[in-house]
Amino acid sequence: MRYGRGHVRGADAGNRTGRPGSAHPQTSLRPGPAPGHGRQNAPAHSGAGPGPDRSARRLPVPAPLRLLRGGLCDRAATAERRSALPQPPVIQVDGVGKTFKAGLLRSHVTTAVRDVSLRIEPGKTLAVVGESGCGKTTLARLVAGLLRPDAGAVMFAGQTITAWPRKQLRRRLQMIFQDADGSLNPNLTAEELLLEPMRLHGSSRVQSRERLPEMLDMVGLTPDLLPRHPHEMSGGQRQRIGLARAMSLEPELVIADEPVASLDRSVQAQILSQLNEFQKRDGVAYLYISHDLATVRALADEVAVMLGGVFVETGPAEDVFRNPAHPYTRLLLDAVDEGIHAGARASGLENQAAANQAAANRGCPLASVCPLASANCTNALPSLVGFEPNRAVRCERVC
Amino acid sequence: GQNGVLNVGGPWGPKTLDVHKSGYVYKRLGVIDNLIEVDENIKLVPGLAESWTISPDKKTWTFTLREGVLYHDGTPLTAGSVKSSLERLQRVGSLLKDVPLQSIEAPDDHTLVLTTTEPFAPLAAYMAMGESAPLAPSSFDESDEIIKPVGTGPFVFESWKPKNEVVLARNDAYWGPKAKVAKVVYRAVPDAVTRLAMLRAGDLDIAQILPPDAIDSLEQSGKFTIMRTAIGRCRMMGLNMAKEPFSDIRVRKAVNLAVNRQDLVDYVLEGVGETATTLYPPMVFWANENVQGFPFDPAAAKKLLTEAGWVDENGDGIREKDGAPLHVKLVTYPERAALPPTAEVVQAQLGDVGFDVELIVVQVDAAEAMAKQGKHDMFLVGRGLLFVPDPDYNLMKDYYSTNALAGGWGAYHYKNNKVDALLLEGRAEFDQTKRKVIYDQIQELLMEDSPMAYLNYYVNVDAVAKDVQGYRMHPTESSYHLETVSLPD
Amino acid sequence: MPAKWRRPGLIAGVVLCLCLAVCAIFAPAIAPHSPDKQHLAHRLEGPSAEFPLGADKLGRCVASRLLYGLRPSLGLAVSVTLLVAVVGVVLGVTAAYFRPLDALLMRIADCFFAFPGIVMALLAISILGPGMVSLVIALALPGWPKYARVARSVALGLREQGYVEATRAIGAGPVYVLRRCILPGVLPPVATIATLGIGGKIIQVAALGFLGLGVQPPTPEWGTMLIKGLPMLGTAPHVALSATTAIAMSVLAFTLLGESLRDALDPRSGLTAWSQLQVAA
Amino acid sequence: MLLFILKRIVSLAPVLFGVSVAAFLSLAWCPGDPAEIALRTLTESETPPKAAVAELREQMGLDRPLYVQYWRWLGRTLHGDLGHSYQTGASVVSEVKRALGPSTLLAGTSTLLAMLIVIPLGALSAARSGSLLDRATMAGSLVAISIPDFCIGILLFLIFSVRLDWLPVAGYGSVVNLILPALTLAVASACITTRLMRTCMVQALEEKYVITARSKGMGEWRVAGLHAMKNALPPVLTYLGAQMGYLFGGAVVVESIFLWPGLGRLLVEAVKARDVYVVQGCILAIACIYVLINLMVDIVQAWVDPRIQAGAHHAG
Amino acid sequence: MSEPASKTNGDLLRVQELTVQFPSPAGVVRAVDGVSLRLRQGERTCLVGESGCGKTILALALLRLLPPGTRLSGQVLFQGVDVLRLSEKAMRRVRRQGMGMIFEQPSAYLNPLFPAGWQVAEAVRLSRGGSRSAAKRRALRLLDMVRIPEAGKRYHLFPHQFSGGMRQRVMIAMALAKDPRLLVADEPTTALDPTVRLGILSLLRECLDETGAACLCITHDWDAARSLCDTAAVMYAGQMLETGPADRVLRTPRHPYAQALRQAMDGRTPRPIPGQAPALTDLPEGCRFQPRCVYSGGACATVLPPLNGGVRCHNHQ
Ligand SMILES: Nc1ncnc2c1ncn2[C@@H]1O[C@H](COP(=O)(O)OP(=O)(O)OP(=O)(O)O)[C@@H](O)[C@H]1O
Ligand SMILES: Nc1ncnc2c1ncn2[C@@H]1O[C@H](COP(=O)(O)OP(=O)(O)OP(=O)(O)O)[C@@H](O)[C@H]1O
Numbered sequence A: 001m002r003y004g005r006g007h008v009r010g011a012d013a014g015n016r017t018g019r020p021g022s023a024h025p026q027t028s029l030r031p032g033p034a035p036g037h038g039r040q041n042a043p044a045h046s047g048a049g050p051g052p053d054r055s056a057r058r059l060p061v062p063a064p065l066r067l068l069r070g071g072l073c074d075r076a077a078t079a080e081r082r083s084a085l086p087q088p089p090v091i092q093v094d095g096v097g098k099t100f101k102a103g104l105l106r107s108h109v110t111t112a113v114r115d116v117s118l119r120i121e122p123g124k125t126l127a128v129v130g131e132s133g134c135g136k137t138t139l140a141r142l143v144a145g146l147l148r149p150d151a152g153a154v155m156f157a158g159q160t161i162t163a164w165p166r167k168q169l170r171r172r173l174q175m176i177f178q179d180a181d182g183s184l185n186p187n188l189t190a191e192e193l194l195l196e197p198m199r200l201h202g203s204s205r206v207q208s209r210e211r212l213p214e215m216l217d218m219v220g221l222t223p224d225l226l227p228r229h230p231h232e233m234s235g236g237q238r239q240r241i242g243l244a245r246a247m248s249l250e251p252e253l254v255i256a257d258e259p260v261a262s263l264d265r266s267v268q269a270q271i272l273s274q275l276n277e278f279q280k281r282d283g284v285a286y287l288y289i290s291h292d293l294a295t296v297r298a299l300a301d302e303v304a305v306m307l308g309g310v311f312v313e314t315g316p317a318e319d320v321f322r323n324p325a326h327p328y329t330r331l332l333l334d335a336v337d338e339g340i341h342a343g344a345r346a347s348g349l350e351n352q353a354a355a356n357q358a359a360a361n362r363g364c365p366l367a368s369v370c371p372l373a374s375a376n377c378t379n380a381l382p383s384l385v386g387f388e389p390n391r392a393v394r395c396e397r398v399c
Numbered sequence B: 001g002q003n004g005v006l007n008v009g010g011p012w013g014p015k016t017l018d019v020h021k022s023g024y025v026y027k028r029l030g031v032i033d034n035l036i037e038v039d040e041n042i043k044l045v046p047g048l049a050e051s052w053t054i055s056p057d058k059k060t061w062t063f064t065l066r067e068g069v070l071y072h073d074g075t076p077l078t079a080g081s082v083k084s085s086l087e088r089l090q091r092v093g094s095l096l097k098d099v100p101l102q103s104i105e106a107p108d109d110h111t112l113v114l115t116t117t118e119p120f121a122p123l124a125a126y127m128a129m130g131e132s133a134p135l136a137p138s139s140f141d142e143s144d145e146i147i148k149p150v151g152t153g154p155f156v157f158e159s160w161k162p163k164n165e166v167v168l169a170r171n172d173a174y175w176g177p178k179a180k181v182a183k184v185v186y187r188a189v190p191d192a193v194t195r196l197a198m199l200r201a202g203d204l205d206i207a208q209i210l211p212p213d214a215i216d217s218l219e220q221s222g223k224f225t226i227m228r229t230a231i232g233r234c235r236m237m238g239l240n241m242a243k244e245p246f247s248d249i250r251v252r253k254a255v256n257l258a259v260n261r262q263d264l265v266d267y268v269l270e271g272v273g274e275t276a277t278t279l280y281p282p283m284v285f286w287a288n289e290n291v292q293g294f295p296f297d298p299a300a301a302k303k304l305l306t307e308a309g310w311v312d313e314n315g316d317g318i319r320e321k322d323g324a325p326l327h328v329k330l331v332t333y334p335e336r337a338a339l340p341p342t343a344e345v346v347q348a349q350l351g352d353v354g355f356d357v358e359l360i361v362v363q364v365d366a367a368e369a370m371a372k373q374g375k376h377d378m379f380l381v382g383r384g385l386l387f388v389p390d391p392d393y394n395l396m397k398d399y400y401s402t403n404a405l406a407g408g409w410g411a412y413h414y415k416n417n418k419v420d421a422l423l424l425e426g427r428a429e430f431d432q433t434k435r436k437v438i439y440d441q442i443q444e445l446l447m448e449d450s451p452m453a454y455l456n457y458y459v460n461v462d463a464v465a466k467d468v469q470g471y472r473m474h475p476t477e478s479s480y481h482l483e484t485v486s487l488p489d
Numbered sequence C: 001m002p003a004k005w006r007r008p009g010l011i012a013g014v015v016l017c018l019c020l021a022v023c024a025i026f027a028p029a030i031a032p033h034s035p036d037k038q039h040l041a042h043r044l045e046g047p048s049a050e051f052p053l054g055a056d057k058l059g060r061c062v063a064s065r066l067l068y069g070l071r072p073s074l075g076l077a078v079s080v081t082l083l084v085a086v087v088g089v090v091l092g093v094t095a096a097y098f099r100p101l102d103a104l105l106m107r108i109a110d111c112f113f114a115f116p117g118i119v120m121a122l123l124a125i126s127i128l129g130p131g132m133v134s135l136v137i138a139l140a141l142p143g144w145p146k147y148a149r150v151a152r153s154v155a156l157g158l159r160e161q162g163y164v165e166a167t168r169a170i171g172a173g174p175v176y177v178l179r180r181c182i183l184p185g186v187l188p189p190v191a192t193i194a195t196l197g198i199g200g201k202i203i204q205v206a207a208l209g210f211l212g213l214g215v216q217p218p219t220p221e222w223g224t225m226l227i228k229g230l231p232m233l234g235t236a237p238h239v240a241l242s243a244t245t246a247i248a249m250s251v252l253a254f255t256l257l258g259e260s261l262r263d264a265l266d267p268r269s270g271l272t273a274w275s276q277l278q279v280a281a
Numbered sequence D: 001m002l003l004f005i006l007k008r009i010v011s012l013a014p015v016l017f018g019v020s021v022a023a024f025l026s027l028a029w030c031p032g033d034p035a036e037i038a039l040r041t042l043t044e045s046e047t048p049p050k051a052a053v054a055e056l057r058e059q060m061g062l063d064r065p066l067y068v069q070y071w072r073w074l075g076r077t078l079h080g081d082l083g084h085s086y087q088t089g090a091s092v093v094s095e096v097k098r099a100l101g102p103s104t105l106l107a108g109t110s111t112l113l114a115m116l117i118v119i120p121l122g123a124l125s126a127a128r129s130g131s132l133l134d135r136a137t138m139a140g141s142l143v144a145i146s147i148p149d150f151c152i153g154i155l156l157f158l159i160f161s162v163r164l165d166w167l168p169v170a171g172y173g174s175v176v177n178l179i180l181p182a183l184t185l186a187v188a189s190a191c192i193t194t195r196l197m198r199t200c201m202v203q204a205l206e207e208k209y210v211i212t213a214r215s216k217g218m219g220e221w222r223v224a225g226l227h228a229m230k231n232a233l234p235p236v237l238t239y240l241g242a243q244m245g246y247l248f249g250g251a252v253v254v255e256s257i258f259l260w261p262g263l264g265r266l267l268v269e270a271v272k273a274r275d276v277y278v279v280q281g282c283i284l285a286i287a288c289i290y291v292l293i294n295l296m297v298d299i300v301q302a303w304v305d306p307r308i309q310a311g312a313h314h315a316g
Numbered sequence E: 001m002s003e004p005a006s007k008t009n010g011d012l013l014r015v016q017e018l019t020v021q022f023p024s025p026a027g028v029v030r031a032v033d034g035v036s037l038r039l040r041q042g043e044r045t046c047l048v049g050e051s052g053c054g055k056t057i058l059a060l061a062l063l064r065l066l067p068p069g070t071r072l073s074g075q076v077l078f079q080g081v082d083v084l085r086l087s088e089k090a091m092r093r094v095r096r097q098g099m100g101m102i103f104e105q106p107s108a109y110l111n112p113l114f115p116a117g118w119q120v121a122e123a124v125r126l127s128r129g130g131s132r133s134a135a136k137r138r139a140l141r142l143l144d145m146v147r148i149p150e151a152g153k154r155y156h157l158f159p160h161q162f163s164g165g166m167r168q169r170v171m172i173a174m175a176l177a178k179d180p181r182l183l184v185a186d187e188p189t190t191a192l193d194p195t196v197r198l199g200i201l202s203l204l205r206e207c208l209d210e211t212g213a214a215c216l217c218i219t220h221d222w223d224a225a226r227s228l229c230d231t232a233a234v235m236y237a238g239q240m241l242e243t244g245p246a247d248r249v250l251r252t253p254r255h256p257y258a259q260a261l262r263q264a265m266d267g268r269t270p271r272p273i274p275g276q277a278p279a280l281t282d283l284p285e286g287c288r289f290q291p292r293c294v295y296s297g298g299a300c301a302t303v304l305p306p307l308n309g310g311v312r313c314h315n316h317q
């Protein structure tokens, strides 16, 4: 099976559209140096949707943000830093885990993240998709250095994340929070919120104020919002404020936890193209967490599918979507749009969530509901096995 | 006053049961009797000792004890028991520490012989103090600690709550007239307002030491008898003679003349007090009635000040001398409520004749410390005169030169050889009339030297429920005479 | 004037505080008599043309004494309260935010709080002698732990808010987080305690006066006036009542000022309860 | 949680040490000679005999250097012997014990009463802000704060004991004796706390979960009294806790007005009498109580707000 | 509320010319501007539209949950009674049994100091009464229904211990707890992954089928909207732009804005609508979409088109 799939994919590879800067090192989901494949995995055309390639058509969106041109950071130095060889991955995560204990006696143990490794090269996007509650946000906070891992290590730009001086780290690594509502200081106005990051990193009030229009433009907000406090904004507006805040520093890595979830399609589209624009221009890397596979398709180079705290499948976005290997990935893809109308598969998932936790501690998270499951699946967590160039899956039955 | 119980409330509470350490509470309540008692004129009269004689060399005192006196535990009072009681007092108490006592002997059951190393006339007065009252041996346990005071008084100690309450029962085997009430509950109620309220609510039959402001309304209610008793305490200002300006007798006299004593009594004490002429209030045997005291005469005061070189040169109302203003520090303490307002009025009165008085009201220990170090010019105090009901006790402490030079509560840095000599003489003189002459002389000398300004004498205000009869406060506060108090049936 | 400052409560608070300040500064000009002058013949007289608020036990003009007492009483109470609140809040918030410091700071607070005020006062007086400095110390040392604890308890809840993490994620240091995220939430309760605490402090000053630590007589001082006046409540109520009113008015002034400032600065309260109250009142 | 409590208990030791040293020094630095003062208070005479003073000084070890005095005292303390009061001769432990009961009763009852006043009143004023009740509460708290607590006590007993004769004026023993002092202290500490409660409630009522609660069709009572209240409580409980700690040593005046034989009175009298061992005993007792109360407050707070315990996970 | 059904013509909800305005420093925010809406018994309408166009405010207005200081006008007839003029008490009854609301971004909407399960049980008890244990049982069932894994164990956990999606599901459980006549769901599936979203949607559908409740579903997820709802409404800058059967409006919208929105994420590449939505403090005189509209011309810039045949556009006859 593995072989066959690999063959199919191998044949596919030639069709992929090349991307500028394809000589960049590979984004990989496994620890250690990236394999020597030089090919880039940009999303390919698929049957659905007539839209032309984004590189081919300029979108009528506001001019890209050039927030830091005004001297907030030394662009030349940044560029130099980024082109120096050999370039370390922006972020490299080795076997991190996090367990929460809750309840009065701390008896309710949740293993939110188990043995997750990933690396993201500069200018690449890794999307993490997965079931709600599987540990994506926890992983994001671990990667951002906001949560202390129980196991494993997080390296940012080749250095342990805890060793970074605070200011430098935060300049270069930004996070967009899933909970837009809770992550904006209720005491500040939109304007203060937007200026806050720049002010914190040393640009003057006047300097940073000059950029306000640009920032608003980028996320499609009107200036009448500026004097308002978070509770006087709509959900989507709050989310966009959070986004603009993170992007305003021109970081090297943005950890985006559902950054566009509560936006309508058109604003989503605008923001995603902005993000792409940034990536192309400045080589920002994204760790993009989302439930929305359409947005993942639009942004991601690589995808990691997460379930019960572990990555169950990783690989180039296009490959994974076209050719899902793990049963859960398949479930996930099946569940998108068409499934809704058919009501399909919904029942197949009935107990999946319930089972996930019990199994998470020992065996495969999916063991109890997986059509392919064997006795072995419930006993031990399979390891993440590579089966194709850049792909890996955590299932004994498929690889 | 229910069920024959007399409820008395005063500001202070019993801190210890040990009469030898602190005996005044039990003395006042009538649990203990002394060998010698003090009458209302502060003269010594026989108590448990029917009589006493002094040897010609004035060093041996022989007391003849009353017969048929029983301790509360039923054992008879014997010279032996008095001796052992006094010996314990020497061991644990402080009363006799300054007394040149040589030996205590009990040749027979009813004779007690005390010997002193030198003639010491005040000894009799010491024998009138609560601490020196005889206690039955059953008052103490094997380790010499007090169990409860077993005395010979009209009331038997029943129980107590430290600092709060003492309960007494009538001593039916009392040698003298028996008490009329069966039971007494004495309660310490430190707060005057509470005391008053308890009296009004009927929780107390007798409330002691009430603020003068309360008198009117109590009298109006018609339910209480107000008793005013002059007691042996004097409010006075010691003047610091160690330095300017009070090293000059004219300034000291000026102060005395500038103080309007009647105003102080009328306005600060609400009329409850007596203006002072000399150290002792007139009802005290030792008071020199011939001493007239100072009149209120600001003009004379001003004249004296001018004579002394203190003139108001710059017209600011404050006198100066050699450019230095007549600035004096008046130190007092707030623990006795009348002192701070007294100080304020004195400040104003002295201001009228050209003093600039700075007031310092600090806690008593701090005030004393300041006074000891001579950081004051005037030290306003309330002074008990008759704790030991003999003039020697206080006068020695306050006016004998070596004591006065060492600081303290009396005349600061006062030295008058004549006074010193008289004091020593008084101590060795055993004849009361002759002693009176000596102490009268001393009072006249003090008047002349004016090391102090005597302001007024204390008057205690006690309120008694109308139906309670026979209550009397002793001028030395050594007894409440509860044995004569009767309740209605 | 922006709308958020246009609040009846705020205006009333500012006006009252200004009045107090004017009274304090121009007391000599306004007062009908010298505060220390004893008119013994008029003692305990009720209000009259000559003595607008009557005379006290020593025949001094109560109105003049209240005016002159403004400076020592209110000055002391306000400055001590401010000092104590600031120190308390800083320490409390720091303790809440830096977990390892928490135990240490709170134990220190325990130490100070366990120390009864009078012991502290005695200590101050013995080392420094009576005077303003020791008075401030005697009031302040046992006073700050209360603020620290309240500030800490609010801050403990706030620091778990999502936006605190978000602010850290953009690179804010602890000081910034404390200032921008935590302090705004801590201030309202602290302001409440502090403004009301002013009245309590005035009375405490009077109580310490008993130990000789207070403002020395004859300098007029409100708390002492009140306490001295209390026993005469039946016969000469004007003394105690004037002092009580003076204290209550100044507490009111600062409460109005403090709370409406808070409301004006609180983004979430468009028109909060308190400002409505002031509209109504 | 257990570990948390244990840690707190261990951290009690340095506090006690600090307090004891400070207590010791403070008395040593206070003006006046303890021996002399002791004799003075005992005999009611301003000038006790010099010989007696010297003897007592020696007895009390006051002639030794300070640190020796302290170490001797500490050594004995660790053996549970806090020395003897030289005022009464009783052991300090027994004195403190005797005062502790009444103090606990009074502080506990009045704190409870205060809570009964504060929580509903503060919550109601916040929920019904602008109402008559709210205005009355706000005005009442302003006036109450400008009147000293003992004055409230006097007013209470003038009304209830003297005028109406419902309750005894003062004393200690039965429950009726407890009512007035407890009420006095409760009112005194309630006036600030009610305002605090109101402030915190107003803050809490602005939160979004209040909207959720309303959307459930919940009555304003329950919205305020449960959902907002729980969020408003931590600072209020903290303040009340601090207040309660204060009542153990600071309720002197009220205790002496109502003849309540509590710790505050014991302490103040001991301080005035410079009864060093009793003062040290009292301070130790008060420190212990205060630390215990704070421990309870901390535990309650951690229990009310589960996020506080979660704080341990944070990095940076 | 107690009005006979006949008087209401089978309309469960009838919103007429509802206007919601907020005074703000930058001028009055006209968040909802003359919106009319009808919902029959059991009808499910979805409300889609630009982020910030007033959907949430509209929903909050229905339950009268807007903050004090908000200016409201118009009518919200629920079962024939104007909700905006009800007494607090009657309004509570409406909220308790009549309308349920699922709030968007629910973290702030859950009380942080109460266990999440408990909050669901509370909703149960408020609407149905009954014992605590019965309420808890039902709450557990509801949590199970919304696919909270290990609901029994998680019952006692606090909101911050849940993931974003779980919190949203708790919110849904809370709204479903009372079997409302009208369910207002504000972005109920934004934080959910596809599989769970599927489950929740079918759960909602089942519940609505079972109880015959009507539903106003605000969402950006057109597929979900299409699968769940009968009718659809498109909102823009505080106004309705297009209404009609869900299938038609969501598949082949007629209004240029709806069309553009339809296509925004259709393909592989996102295609945003050029330009920006107008500020609600400073709305254009004419058609509010006109500045961004490719068909704009003529009266578009000056005259506000009426909602004609379910479409608010001059170019649509
Ligand atoms: N309290 C307020 N004061 C002023 N303006 C407000 C207030 N609340 C909301 N608004 C504004 O009203 C408009 C409508 O907000 P609403 O929350 O209804 O948007 P929405 O359609 O739900 O958007 P989203 O899809 O982003 O949730 C927004 O532009 C918002 O900024
Ligand atoms: N502070 C915490 N205490 C206890 N459990 C927690 C805590 N935070 C998260 N969890 C648990 O960890 C698991 C993963 O949570 P996480 O927020 O990472 O999920 P997620 O993948 O982001 O889900 P979603 O897509 O719904 O946001 C969940 O089961 C959650 O209940």
Ligand SMILES: [Mg+2]
Residues within 6 Å of the ligand: A136, A137, A138, A178, A257, E163, E164, E165
């Ligand atoms: Mg999440």
Ligand SMILES: [Mg+2]
Residues within 6 Å of the ligand: A234, A235, A236, E055, E056, E057, E104, E186
């Ligand atoms: Mg919304």
